[in-house]
Amino acid sequence: MMRLRIQRATWPRNALILADTPRPDCPDCDGVGGTEHHYGDHETGEYAGTDWEPCHCSTDWRILLLPMPHLPRWLRRRTNHLDPWGPDSHSDEPPF
Template structure:
């Protein structure tokens, strides 16, 4: 059973996309989609967080439903680019 969600994407172009989501009842990630692990240097200092995705979903699975017009950051502007 698919767990699809509509989201707004901003890259590479603004669009509404349909994407898969993690399985809520997954015994491995409990619906979070993966686990983050703190990594340290050999001296014991914080080196960042590594993320390991879960097998219950693929974040790369996404389908564009509707391309949205670009918005100007220089104040209000209007576009004749579809959808109006």
């Protein structure tokens, strides 16, 4: 049985996709979809990364529902990111 949900994908392009979810009552992964295994460096014992082991209850089934349009270039490249409360944009006087 599939448990479908709508997700937003960002790679390779923004889109809405329909995806299967892990079984919420799975005793192996508690509904997360897999198990993390942290490991360390052999010489120092410091944290070196995490491996992800997918659970049998989750699948990689996905289907594209709606490709989302890109923002126009003039909306993506704004160079004037002024702080609205900064000294160059508004007064520092309190409103009370």
